[in-house]
Amino acid sequence: xxVKADPxxxxxxKLNIFQEDENGVDSFIPISxxxxxxxxxxxxxxxxxxxxxxxxxxxxVGPFEDISFERPDWGRKGTQxxxxxxxxxxxxxxxxxxxxxxxxxxxxxxxxxxxxWNTDPGGSYKHNxxxxxxxxxxxxxxxxxxKDSSDFLGxxxxxxxxxxFDVKYRCGKDRVGIALKTNCLELFVITGETSKEIVENYAxxxxxxxxxxxxxxxxxxxxxxxxxEGDFLQLAKKFRRKEIPCDxxxxxxxxxxxxxxxxxxxxxxxxxxxxxxxxxxxxxxxxNIVDPGIKKEIGYEPYDSGIERDVFVxxxxxxxxxxxxxxxxxxxxxFLMERxxxxxxxxxxxxxxxxxxGIWNDMNEPAIFFGKKQVEDLISRVxxxxxxxxxxxxDLRSExxxxxxxxxxxxVHRDKGGERITHERxxxxxxxxxxxxxxxxxxxxxxxxxxILTRAGFPGIQSLALKWTGDNSSTWDHMEMSIPMILNLxxxxxxxxxxxxxxxxxxxxxxxLTRWLQLGAVxxxxxxxxxxxxxxxxxxxxxxxxxxxxxxxxxxxxxxLPYLYTLHYFSHRDGVPIARPLFMEFEAxxxxxxxxxxxxxxxxxxxxxxxxxxxDERHVxxxxxSNGKSIEWKDWWTGGKYxxxxxxxxxxxxxxxxxxxxxxxxxxxxxxxxxxxxPEKLFLKYNLENEVSIPVYHDDGRTRAYEDGEYxxxxxxxxxxxxxxxxxxxxxxxxxxxFWHEVILKKD
Ligand code: GLC
Numbered sequence: 048x049x050v051k052a053d054p055x056x057x058x059x060x061k062l063n064i065f066q067e068d069e070n071g072v073d074s075f076i077p078i079s080x081x082x083x084x085x086x087x088x089x090x091x092x093x094x095x096x097x098x099x100x101x102x103x104x105x106x107x108v109g110p111f112e113d114i115s116f117e118r119p120d121w122g123r124k125g126t127q128x129x130x131x132x133x134x135x136x137x138x139x140x141x142x143x144x145x146x147x148x149x150x151x152x153x154x155x156x157x158x159x160x161x162x163x164w165n166t167d168p169g170g171s172y173k174h175n176x177x178x179x180x181x182x183x184x185x186x187x188x189x190x191x192x193x194k195d196s197s198d199f200l201g202x203x204x205x206x207x208x209x210x211x212f213d214v215k216y217r218c219g220k221d222r223v224g225i226a227l228k229t230n231c232l233e234l235f236v237i238t239g240e241t242s243k244e245i246v247e248n249y250a251x252x253x254x255x256x257x258x259x260x261x262x263x264x265x266x267x268x269x270x271x272x273x274x275x276e277g278d279f280l281q282l283a284k285k286f287r288r289k290e291i292p293c294d295x296x297x298x299x300x301x302x303x304x305x306x307x308x309x310x311x312x313x314x315x316x317x318x319x320x321x322x323x324x325x326x327x328x329x330x331x332x333x334x335n336i337v338d339p340g341i342k343k344e345i346g347y348e349p350y351d352s353g354i355e356r357d358v359f360v361x362x363x364x365x366x367x368x369x370x371x372x373x374x375x376x377x378x379x380x381x382f383l384m385e386r387x388x389x390x391x392x393x394x395x396x397x398x399x400x401x402x403x404x405g406i407w408n409d410m411n412e413p414a415i416f417f418g419k420k421q422v423e424d425l426i427s428r429v430x431x432x433x434x435x436x437x438x439x440x441x442d443l444r445s446e447x448x449x450x451x452x453x454x455x456x457x458x459v460h461r462d463k464g465g466e467r468i469t470h471e472r473x474x475x476x477x478x479x480x481x482x483x484x485x486x487x488x489x490x491x492x493x494x495x496x497x498x499i500l501t502r503a504g505f506p507g508i509q510s511l512a513l514k515w516t517g518d519n520s521s522t523w524d525h526m527e528m529s530i531p532m533i534l535n536l537x538x539x540x541x542x543x544x545x546x547x548x549x550x551x552x553x554x555x556x557x558x559x560l561t562r563w564l565q566l567g568a569v570x571x572x573x574x575x576x577x578x579x580x581x582x583x584x585x586x587x588x589x590x591x592x593x594x595x596x597x598x599x600x601x602x603x604x605x606x607x608l609p610y611l612y613t614l615h616y617f618s619h620r621d622g623v624p625i626a627r628p629l630f631m632e633f634e635a636x637x638x639x640x641x642x643x644x645x646x647x648x649x650x651x652x653x654x655x656x657x658x659x660x661x662x663d664e665r666h667v668x669x670x671x672x673s674n675g676k677s678i679e680w681k682d683w684w685t686g687g688k689y690x691x692x693x694x695x696x697x698x699x700x701x702x703x704x705x706x707x708x709x710x711x712x713x714x715x716x717x718x719x720x721x722x723x724x725x726p727e728k729l730f731l732k733y734n735l736e737n738e739v740s741i742p743v744y745h746d747d748g749r750t751r752a753y754e755d756g757e758y759x760x761x762x763x764x765x766x767x768x769x770x771x772x773x774x775x776x777x778x779x780x781x782x783x784x785x786f787w788h789e790v791i792l793k794k795d
Contacts, residue, residue, distance in 0.1 A: 048114070050099060054090045056083040058238045058248045060101060064114060064132060065231035074233070075383065075462070075473050076207055077483075078253050078507055101236050108200055109236050110137040112222070121160060121217035122226040133226035136202060138188045140221045143640050144214050145628065146201075148183025148504075148539040149516055151176050154531035154628055154643035156186070156214040160224075163210040165475050165503045167414035167451065171520040171552040174528060180412055180517045181504035182475045183539035184210045185253075186223065187245055189630065189640065197634045201237030201245040203252065207475040207505060228471075242538075242631050243623050250540050250622020254510035258619045259543065260496040261722045261748030262332050262404075263513065264611050265294025266568075266601045269334075269576035270583065273301045275315035276322050282585075283331050287720060291586050291598050292605045294721045295332040297407060297576070302335065306374035307342045309349050309394050323402035330721035334405035334500065335398055339379055339413050339481060340372030349394055353378065358387035360470070361459040362420070368458050370415035371422075379413060382480035383460045383473055388487065395488035405498030406485050408512070411478040412503040417447070418454025478503035482511040494750045506540060513543040513572055521550030521581070526563050527658040531643045533570055537624025538631075543615070545572025554582035557589035558660060558700065564597045565703040566656040568604040569648050571615070571625045596701045602718035609714035609729065609743055614649045616744040616760075625649065632708075633670035642668055651711035651741075653680065655696070655704040665698040669706060678709035681734035686794070707734040712741045712765065715793070716786075722748060729787035731763055735772065739765040746783050756782040765792065 051063040059080075091102040100110040112135050113119075119133040138144065144156045152159060152175045159175065163182035172179055184204040189197055202223075204210055210227040218224030225234070235252060239245040250256070268286070272278075279296065286293040302319075304310040311319050326333050341349050341359070353359055354367075359378040362368040367378045380387050395406060425446055432438050458470035482499050489497030499512035508514065516532050519525040529546035536544040548567035549555045555563075555577070564586060567573045577584050586597035604611075614625045624631070627647045629639035645655045645667060655667040669680045669691050677691040683705035689696070696704050707713070712733025716726035733739045746758035761778040774792060 048096050048116075050092065050096060052090065052092050052101070053082065054086045054088065055080060055235070055252075057086055057088040058244075059252065060090050060103075060236050061233065062101070062111075062236065063231055063233050064134065066116060074205065074207070075468070075476055076205055076505075076507070077479070078205065080252050103238055108238055109202070111135070112137055113218075113224075119213075119218065119224060119226050121213045121224055122211045129228040130230050131226060131228055132230075132232040133224065134232070135218050135222040135224045137222050138215070139190060140215075141190060142215070142221075143189045144186050144223060145189065146183065146186040146535055146538045147212060148185070148541070149179050149181045149514075149532055149536055151179060151528055151532065154534055155641055158214065158216050160211060160213045160216055163212075163475060165412035165478065165505075167410065167412050167517075169451070171518045171525070174524065180502045181478070181508070181514065182207075182210075183504070183506055183536070183541070184212070185249060185506060185539050186212065186214075187242060187538055188223070189242060189634075199239060199242045199245050201239070201249050203235040203237060203249055203506070205233045205235060208472055209475070241634060246538060246540065246624065247622045250509075253506035253540055255622055256509040256540070256542050256619050257511060258496060258753065259513060259615065260404075260498055261608075261612060262294040263498055263543070263572070264608060264615060265573070265722050266292055266604055267295040267297065267334070267574035268293055268585070269297035269299065269574055271299040271301070271577065271579040273315070273579075276317065276319075280322065280325055283326055283329050285585075285587070287329055289587060289594075289598070290720065292601050292718060292720050293331065295334055295405065296326065297334045297336070297574070299336050300338070300373055305342070307344070307347055307349075308337050308340070309397065310347075320401055327402065330723040332404035332498075333402070334407050334498065335403050336407040336409055337395065337398070337485075338372060338410045339408075339477075340370070340374065340377030340410065340415075341380065342374035343369060343376045343378050350378070353380065353390065356386055356390050358384065358390050361461070362457050363459060365459075369419040370454050371417050372410060372415060376419070379415070379458075380481070381460050382477060382484055383462060383468065385463070388480065388484035391481070391484035392488040392491070395485050396491055399488055399492050405500065406488075407500040408478065408481055408485060409502050411481050411501060412474075413455075413477050415451050415454050417450035418457060420457060421450045421454050475505045479505045479508050479511070482508060486511045494752070496749060496751060504541065509541045509543070514541050515572060515574065516544065516546045518551045518578070519547050521553040521555035521559060521577070521584075523559060523658060523660060525550055526559065526566065527644065530566075530646060530656070533626060534624070534628045534643070534646055537626055538628070540622060542618040542622075542624045542626075543571045545570050545574060547576040548573065549575050549577055549584040551576060551578050552581065555584045557593055560584050560589065561593050561596050561700060562657050562703075565600045568600045569607070569626075569652070569654045569656075569705070571611075573604060599701070600703070605718040606715045607713065608722065609716050609745070610649065610651075612748075613714065613742055613744040617742075629653075629668075629670055633672065635673040635675070636670045638668060639670050649713075651708055651713050652683075653706040653708065655698075655706070657698045657703060663697070663699045664695050665704060667694050667696055667704055667706075668692070669694060672709075679734065679736060680706040680708065682706060707732070709734055710736050710739050712739045714741055714743045714763070725786045727787065728789045728791055729785070730791045730793045731765065731774070732793040733765060735765060735767060737767065741765070743785070745785050753783075756780065759783045759785045761785075763790075
């Protein structure tokens with residue numbers, strides 16, 4: 048056995064563990080990083096091959112033990128034969144573990160096992176259901192020391208093969224177990240002074256989040272329905288008539304002819320081009336869903352051209368794999384191949400040329416209802432049963448549940464040289480390569496930022512797309528569960544994420560919709576979406592009183608845009624999350640490490656959403672600064688001050704508690720109907736004790752000109768002087784004219 052260590056830079060070291068005769072990872076993960084040839088940091092490995100410790104400048108950063116080339120006991124469930132490597136990372140009993148991407152459980156991951164295998168759970172997921180749509184084999188360990196500092200460490204397992212993590216559970220209370228089927232394990236140990244630094248260093252490795260068009264930050268409305276062009280335009284007009292801001296409307300699978308991607312149902316959408324134009328005139332953007340399944344139908348252009356260019360995934364016999372998705376029998380693009388990506392990009396380009404502004408990539412785990420072979424097999428088994436009259440053991444429900452996963456096992460991909468690659472090795476990368484192909488369609492469009500919404504993902508997807516958390520339910524529990532999911536996606540390098548606001552499955556109740564619209568207004572991606580056949584959940588659906596409250600919060604979202612856009616820019620520049628777990632801002636405060644019903648929006652705002660029915664008051668915890676220093680928190684709505692610690696605050700239906708941290712502030716604007724309209728004034732809202740710094744970023748919001756320095760970045764400094772308040776603007780980059788003509792300091 049060999050353990051090979053290569054320092055990447057002063058914060059990251061790469062480890063490879065393999066049997067003697069292996070030497071390197073044969074990987075399809077397109078991360079690219081450069082070794083810093085001038086690393087002066089002293090990295091060392093101490094111990095023996097079964098148990099070694101990584102040392103940085105003489106300090107222990109990561110003891111790894113129990114290295115074995117067998118499946119560990121804790122990793123037996125649902126696994127396959129093959130070459131395994133497993134090990135455990137000793138983190139200590141007190142350690143807290145975060146990250147691991149989109150998981151339907153608690154923020155802190157102790158006491159469970161997790162699997163990385165992109166999966167459509169088929170309907171809305173349950174609490175702790177695992178795995179879900181995306182895989183992020185990265186975790187952050189926090190060892191709060193109880194003093195003023197905490198130690199943090201990140202571990203990224205650079206494998207797209209299904210990987211299992213056991214967090215302080217069956218493998219031992221003081222360790223994280225890692226196990227997967229590979230010949231050569233590659234992992235990166237990531238250090239940093241703070242948790243933010245770890246996430247930033249991890250982002251440098253897997254890719255910085257993409258810079259989205261500004262409209263991505265507005266309110267978006269979607270519904271899986273059988274709307275026609277007229278209904279759709281009526282919806283748009285209603286938003287404008289009611290002066291409820293909205294930036295984007297979505298077309299789900301019913302816009303297509305027979306669910307065939309890249310087509311339009313001509314009866315319902317006879318003139319898509321004119322419709323898009325009308326939407327644009329009303330300042331809406333249009334996002335269309337595109338699924339990967341291509342209907343197997345001669346005469347359907349994407350099928351014919353795909354066959355001609357040989358772009359589809361094969362089955363074990365070398366035939367195009369056939370599986371069932373919305374349109375019926377489908378073939379599936381093999382995005383691993385460059386020629387497939389070129390072909391896909393051309394198909395998407397047609398939609399973009401028609402005027403569509405964003406592409407929504409769904410079912411891209413990939414989700415396949417069932418494959419032809421599974422059906423054939425089942426039919427022959429049933430036939431046999433009919434003949435023998437022995438029906439015992441026929442469990443159709445579990446047969447169907449197995450179908451999707453089993454059919455995936457038969458998929459075969461091809462690499463550059465045409466070599467066969469088993470699906471298992473690259474399954475988790477399917478959405479990544481699809482997004483790469485979709486992105487290149489946007490790159491052809493003249494100087495336009497891309498908007499790709501994805502359901503599945505893998506590290507690196509953040510540089511191509513934004514992520515939503517798939518099919519949830521219209522329940523209070525699901526709303527609550529969405530918070531740790533989104534926060535851990537941020538910790539795992541995907542800052543721009545959101546859940547279906549209002550819930551996807553089931554009928555939403557009025558109060559829940561209002562509370563969810565409040566919560567969504569302060570999370571990165573804000574889209575209301577629901578399933579076919581469920582109650583409509585437009586902001587006006589449940590009477591005037593609730594409409595007024597809903598409108599107030601959607602408008603709050605637009606008022607917050609200068610702040611959100613600045614945070615989005617920082618996340619693009621540095622990889623730091625937009626919505627953060629409390630501990631990321633208050634590392635010395637031990638109480639923050641388990642709180643998941645509150646979060647920080649950037650550095651300045653603490654959000655305490657109401658997650659239960661009928662709560663006119665809610666308990667909030669307001670953190671202490673370092674050294675246990677109590678600070679003043681300012682109520683967003685009343686301006687009232689609260690001290691650090693436990694508080695009970697007003698949370699009647701029109702109030703979602705928000706607090707401004709001491710000596711912090713945010714830039715705000717007037718609310719507009721859509722981001723296509725520039726506001727005129729900039730407001731600075733703050734909680735001043737001594738001095739406040741408020742950064743502001745601004746650019747054209749649409750093009751890539753910011754890459755050439757065409758952006759504004761500055762910082763307002765506000766200070767108390769004897770009896771009054773002074774403010775000054777320090778400009779860091781003035782490559783773009785700020786939108787405001789006036790700056791107003793808001794006392795409350
Ligand atoms: C999937 C998606 C959902 C979409 C539906 C129909 O369930 O997750 O958002 O509405 O398919 O396309």
